[in-house]
Amino acid sequence: MRPLTQSSFSALLLALSVCAAGAEEACRDTIAASVRAPSGLNLEPPQHYDTEKLARSRAIARWRQEVATRCPHASTLWWRAHGKKIACEGYAGGIECEVSALPARKL
Numbered sequence: 001m002r003p004l005t006q007s008s009f010s011a012l013l014l015a016l017s018v019c020a021a022g023a024e025e026a027c028r029d030t031i032a033a034s035v036r037a038p039s040g041l042n043l044e045p046p047q048h049y050d051t052e053k054l055a056r057s058r059a060i061a062r063w064r065q066e067v068a069t070r071c072p073h074a075s076t077l078w079w080r081a082h083g084k085k086i087a088c089e090g091y092a093g094g095i096e097c098e099v100s101a102l103p104a105r106k107l
Helices: 002-026 051-070
Strands: 031-038 082-091 094-102
Touching: 031 051, 051 082, 051 094
Parallel strands: none
Antiparallel strands: 031 094, 082 094
16 A cells, blocks of 8 residues: 555656646746727727727736746746837727736746
């Protein structure tokens, strides 16, 4: 009974180390996220708000979700990320923003 417990424990440790190595590899590349935010001008009555600011904040929130999912050992804080890039452009009816950055390590 004892050797079975030790072998299953070592198999569990091996599986965890493989998963951790895969997560470390995924965190070495930049992570990107993009979001579209509609302008409120096509609503009835028209809504006036900063569409680009809304799209940017939603894209950063999606980036944080991606980091939390892919890289459990990385910080989800945008201000700590490296090589941050934000690109926004308009489309018919709103603005699309794409953000990308390399997540920082947790302290």
